Amino acid sequence: MTQLSHIRNFSIVAHIDHGKSTLADRLIQSTGTVADRDMKAQLLDSMDIERERGITIKANTVRLDYKAKDGQHYVLNLIDTPGHVDFAYEVSRSMRAVEGSLLVVDASQGVEAQTLANVYQAIDAGHEIVPVLNKIDLPAAEPDRVRAQIEDVIGLDASDAVLISAKSGLGIPDVLEAIVHRLPAPKGDRNAPLKAMLVDSWYDAYLGVVVMIRVMDGVIRKGDRIRMMQTGAIYGIDKLAVLKPQMVDIAELGPGEIGVLTASIKQVRDTRVGDTITHEKKPCDQPLPGFKPAQPVVFCGLFPVDANDFEALRDAIEKLALNDASFSYEMETSAALGFGFRCGFLGLLHLEVVRDRLEREYDLDLITTAPSVVYHIYMRDGSMMELHNPADMPDLTHVDHLEEPRIKATIMVPDEYLGDILKLCQDRRGIQLNLTYAGNRAMVEYDLPLNEVVFDFYDRLKSVTKGYASFDYQITGYREDDLVKMSVLVNDEPVDALSMMVHRARAELRGRAMVEKLKELIPRHMFKIPIQAAIGGRVIARETISAMRKDVTAKCYGGDATRKRKLLDKQKEGKKRMRQFGKVEIPQQAFINALKMDS
């Protein structure tokens, strides 16, 4: 039990690579929370994928005991939040669990779009924000320029920004002092009924589901019976602990404190980020505001490369879903790809992370179909259906109109690439909302259809700007547009996994690009293969793969038989990477690569 005045709760806001995790490591180290010999880089990113990609997917927390220069002992709780737009809701909950933020900006790179989105979340949550300029010891560091940029772009006073080098440890004591003296202590009423926020939860092989909480009011103790206000479920607390970052049992947690509990909860799915935890017997009257159930926005099909792996895939998806409430799945049957799952994700990164984990942790080879957004189809009878898969598009005679999700995209880019960015957004049916400059960097905001962004927008953005642009978005709502389903026929047979929703005005362009790509991706066969893109019964683009005329070994004698047989055996392996469609074999890569546009 710690006095409110001696608690400081904070998060770190930073762009990827700007040094968030390194700073967290240094804070852990210099407060003696973890002995030097136990330090490994990026202690808080626990999943391999997190460490590899340098991103945080799950919120993590660490409790630091710090003796300040004023001689007082403080408890500092750092919540390391997910840094990506896909997890914006999770970020917003984490932000509500703390009172202040460190805004870490690379002193040579400056402010990026992602930094902005997260810093606005912190401002929305009412945080006190301490700017920290990192990598100050690099020759390219320009602290004055970056200070001015923080003031111009974000509107924060950066005159007393803390200058550090997280890598070398320079300035770390100043950061700790700034946390104590510049960030506010939490508020709360120890005598009020228990009100705690469920910040995050995860599955631990030994403990079962672990729930991270922030106590707002009241006191929570081991053995208490608690109620989850959104789900209504009631549990008895088996274990109460703080993370240092390993679990250390604690008897109780009072207002302002952050810790974890276990309560024989079977599945992570049974917990909801943002839920309010209270006592069963003496509950609080109102849950905390802002709770939202997870809502997938991007869908794609996941199919096993080897059809025999379907059961293994089902197993893996079920296991993964236990630990990730934000990801949805249902069985899907594709004529081209066989049995698989239609899965819903919070965004593209979430999709990639889940797919990577399935492939890596469960050793599966997967075919990923083109990501699709959720369309709203308004039927002539007045009903509305959600379309998650273009293959399910109903007969047009019953459809009144379609609406698609739109986003507000924020892109920051050196001004020399601005023209390319504007063209890219324009090509993707974007509407410019805003264009401002800060130094030689432009910040441009666009209203864009999400379906133009989900696939390769980010790749294109990076390639046209040589990686200098940063990008973030939020979903703003649905709008009607002239959308049609484009089907693709290979050898006169429709391939459901390649059908997609497109804007009518862009259909021909996309159809042309698609059939040209497929012509490159599908190997020649012994017969010629027509490839067509069509809307309804009307063909809008066509290519033909000519028949192979000659493929034969000139010499084949006694010494060649073994080599040739082994070559055929090798081709059996290659064939596993192909999908038989009618008489045509389509390489699995084609299903995703066919959709990549060059513009």
Add this chain to the structure above:
Amino acid sequence: MKRRARLAKTCTDAKVDLGEVEDWQVGGFAIYVHWPFCLSKCPYCDFNSHVSSQIDQKEWLDAYRLEIDNLAAETPSRSVQSVYFGGGTPSLMLPETVEGVLDGIRRAWPAANDIEITLEANPTSVEAGRLQGYRDAGVNRVSMGIQALNDQDLRKLGRMHTAKEALAAYETARSIFDRVSFDLIYARQGQSLADWRGELSQALDLSPDHLSLYQLTIEEGTVFAERYHKGQLRGLPDEDLAVDLFSATQDLCEAAGLPAYELSNHARPGQESRHNLVYWQGGDYGGVGPGAHGRLTLDGTRYATAQWSNPAAWLQAVRAAGTGQRTREPLSAEDRFAELMMMGLRLRGGIDLDRAARLRGEDLPQRQIHDLIEMGKLQISDGRLAATEEGRLVLNAVLRELLV
């Protein structure tokens, strides 16, 4: 089209009741002897050949004899239908060495009455001088690596002889042997359809009984492959021209009375290479010499064997262990079926369907066969499955359909 419809009968394996004999006996039994040395390495060749000036032929003969005795101990009570000296350049062997090897073989197995004994020879005047010696040693067929009939292309192919020299060597060979075959390589750099028609007509005017006509293939690990990948091997024919060159070859040879009995081999009926038919018809063969491969059916199991490739390593192994065999791998029913298809569909006569099904131990891939017949790549006639001319041109793809 008449040509496609008609299946050559001359070289099909006879219907055999396999209740009484083993599968390999359909193809017969042959011995391949590999001489691994050349005077120089040709830039297109990926065979196991080495350039060496210090060769003790007595030492090699002893090793060959040891290997032959070892092989004979494993394969008693067979007769040999064919012996083939390949290389490398076997015409660098002394006639005494060839004689010694053949003597060893005759001591080891009874020879078939019509045994074919072939030796590959380079058409140089030096080697022409040894031809009589080979004949006296027992060789009854030579296969000459003429490769081209114009000097410019011969130089590009790295050959050490001129066209004139080659023709003279050919005439010498004809005067000594009843059966002389020669090889030509076509689809060469810058070769037009008219060029090849002219050159092939000239070759046919020499009235050979057997011709091996290979389209130039760029094999990995050769000098040509190196140049090819650097973009320095220009003027190779595109696919359409390669198809036209192949078709012209079929037409000209057929008209001259030498139809293709195999993808790249043409013969007057009755003059087919019996040795190579052993390979294509799934017979057994013993491989003797560095890098030589074999197929041996022993106690009902068929093995793929291979000898050490490196000449020094092979010699040492034979001396130490009595055999230069490096690997011996049992073949599954699936493997044997695959090899029968791979080899047998190269023949105009194709394969016996009953035999293929027996070998596989289960039904043939009916749907694939049906589709390929529909596409005009395969045909069935008299219980035999064969590739059409169109099918032979894409035989690798046909085999992928059937076997992969």
